[in-house]
Amino acid sequence: MAASRTRLIVKTAVMTLLAAGGIAAAGGYTVYQAGWYDIGASTQHLQPVYSLLEQAMHNSVRHHAKSIVTPSLGDPAQLRRGAGLYREHCAQCHGGPATPPSAHGQSMQPVPGPLVDAAARWKPRELYWITRHGIKMSGMPAWELRLGEADTWALVAFLNRLPDLDAAAYRALAANEATPAPDGSQGGDPRRGKKIIAQYACQSCHTIPGVTGSEVDVGRPLDGLARRPVIAGRLAPTQDNLIAWIRNPQAIDPGAAMPAMGVTESDARDISAYLLSK
Structure with a gap:
């Protein structure tokens, strides 16, 4: 009798979960088809949607970056190079110490946000992966074919140093010009x-x-x-x-x-x- 009751409870629980999943899927499909969710950048994501997308992004980056080997980072020439690249390619959306992002960076959804705390949230290999491959549907571009390997790691080195820079130090370091990297032609590939x-x-x-x-x-x-x-x-x-x-x-x-x-x-x-x- 106890075994039969246990099976009945398990069966009821499973059927309830399946029914709930079916209802949720039907509701999501209805919202998708009807176009009720506002995708305009003039309004923010609902917090549950934002949190879900952000966590999925974190999980994906950590999974794909886990095999990347981080080289030695932080020598002065590399930091100067990374600072110049940051000023040229990144500050427009992410800003810097006492330096706001440009108008288009401020108006994006999701907001790109500052990178002064990026080193506390991401490992160097993860920052490398994000810079290299970008993030779909976020406005973050992939720099894989525009920045060479050395330049990408120079940016990562600068991001690691960024939390320690005050406004004056940031401006002084970022004032270095980012000279073009070698072309690196691969032929007709x-x-x-x-x-x-x-x-x-x-x-x-x-x-x-x-x-x-x-x-x-x-x-x-x-x-x-x-x-x-x-x-x-x-x-x-x-x-x-x-x-x-x-x-x-x-x-x-x-x-x-x-x-x-x-x-x-x-x-x-x-x-x-x-x-x-x-």
Whole structure:
């Protein structure tokens, strides 16, 4: 009799949990389909949503960064380099001691927030991973293909030092100019080119095979470039021509709406290698 009662209790509990899960899933699907959740950046996330997303982000970073080996950090030249890079690439969204973020950084949701306490919340290898790969749906970009390995670790070294800097020390260190890192050309690597396309946000105007993005009709779709008789309306579909067009459209067509994105020679070569393979 006791065993039967126990089985009944367990069965009831399981059915109750399944029913509750089904109701929650149905409710979530209804909110999703109806569009009731406000995704506008002029309003904040509901606290439970924010907390859930933040914890998921922390768990993901820690999992993916656990195998990264941290090198020696903190020599003066590395700190100066990291400070210059921070001023150039990070302060606009995250600010610094006595230095507010720019208007667009203040208006983002979720708020990027200051990094003066980042070293207390993240291990160096985790800061490296975040800098390298970015965070989806947060505005935090991936710097993997724009900053070299040494520069990424220089930024991490600076973030470790940042909690110890007052306003004057921060301004003095961040005043160093961040000189460009070596170009590091890898040749026409289509796999790298696919990643770089996303870094330059090419998919914001073009539909590109293999690159995730919204359905857009701003620029022409970029499939089958190698099979077209001309590209950019006037050029033979060669890699050199495509590189020239990617790097400086107005030099080829002064009336072109496509902007010059500051694409490096090596990045343009890899992008063209990918596009001409599709």
